[in-house]
Amino acid sequence: MPELPETEVTKRDLEKEVVGRRIKDVEVRPGSNAMKVIKRHGRRKEFQDLLVGARVDRVDRIGRNLLLELDNEQVLVVNLGRTGCLTKTSASGELAAHTHVVIGFTIGGQLRMVDPKMSGEIYVAPKSEIHSDGKFRSFLIDPLDNQPIPWQEFSSQIEGRSGAIKALLLDEAFICGLGDIYSDEVLFSSGLRFDRSSDTLSSQDVRRLYRSLVETLQDAVRARGTTYGEGRWTDLQGNPGMFQLEFKVFEREGEPCRRCRSAIVRERYGNRSTYLCPQCQS
Ligand SMILES: [Zn+2]
Numbered sequence: 001m002p003e004l005p006e007t008e009v010t011k012r013d014l015e016k017e018v019v020g021r022r023i024k025d026v027e028v029r030p031g032s033n034a035m036k037v038i039k040r041h042g043r044r045k046e047f048q049d050l051l052v053g054a055r056v057d058r059v060d061r062i063g064r065n066l067l068l069e070l071d072n073e074q075v076l077v078v079n080l081g082r083t084g085c086l087t088k089t090s091a092s093g094e095l096a097a098h099t100h101v102v103i104g105f106t107i108g109g110q111l112r113m114v115d116p117k118m119s120g121e122i123y124v125a126p127k128s129e130i131h132s133d134g135k136f137r138s139f140l141i142d143p144l145d146n147q148p149i150p151w152q153e154f155s156s157q158i159e160g161r162s163g164a165i166k167a168l169l170l171d172e173a174f175i176c177g178l179g180d181i182y183s184d185e186v187l188f189s190s191g192l193r194f195d196r197s198s199d200t201l202s203s204q205d206v207r208r209l210y211r212s213l214v215e216t217l218q219d220a221v222r223a224r225g226t227t228y229g230e231g232r233w234t235d236l237q238g239n240p241g242m243f244q245l246e247f248k249v250f251e252r253e254g255e256p257c258r259r260c261r262s263a264i265v266r267e268r269y270g271n272r273s274t275y276l277c278p279q280c281q282s
Pocket of ligand 1 (some may be wrong): 258
């Protein structure tokens with residue numbers, strides 16, 4: 001947490017709330033924790049100087065990275081990691097615990113980065129570097145892209161791989177931004193067990209998997225993301241997401257399947273848990 005849908009919700013909020021605003025001041029909070037979040041900058045001043053006076057022109061997302069393009073040829077990059085969250089508040093709003101960076105705008109309001117475990121990151125890099133740097137596009141599929149790869153290509157990618165399908169869904173080089181929650185929900189929706197080997201899938205299975213992948217993540221964005229567990233992600237206004245109310249299997253061990261009423265089970269998968277319906281998934 002947060003996974004891809006939460007990052008997308010934050011991106012859409014930033015488009016509404018931050019584009020067109022000019023940065024008045026930047027505070028990196030005292031202490032070494034804040035420095036971990038801006039670790040690509042050796043000094044607070046370097047980070048601040050690149051931002052103060054710049055206007056946010058547009059917001060983009062590449063995978064789990066949020067890119068705030070500035071009018072000074074720089075980009076403010078935010079990766080929420082496992083526990084990070086951005087909020088937009090008035091300047092007088094009380095500072096939440098674990099706030100590391102506060103960006104104030106000339107017409108009021110502040111963008112704040114909160115991250116209890118410092119697993120996320122915020123930094124400034126030149127626009128030229130961002131667009132030439134392949135690491136931002138290190139995955140094959142972004143299921144929330146307007147045009148994710150055609151399903152035939154998805155299918156040939158799956159055919160060319162072996163191993164448990166859950167591992168493939170969690171593979172950041174294949175699909176960006178899926179963790180335990182969405183991988184389990186996508187697998188339920190496609191009727192596949194987590195340990196099915198990807199080279200045993202029929203073309204109908206692959207088609208269903210592809211459709212479930214796109215639809216589940218779009219449903220999650222529509223529900224304004226998931227607020228659950230570590231980090232307690234919220235949207236820019238501090239509101240929780242609602243998708244956890246729609247979970248079909250994740251963390252529902254012993255509860256009835258919403259489709260067939262069988263009890264949902266939890267199984268070990270490597271060092272993590274995975275949830276499934278033993279009747280609906282094979
Ligand atoms: Zn079921």
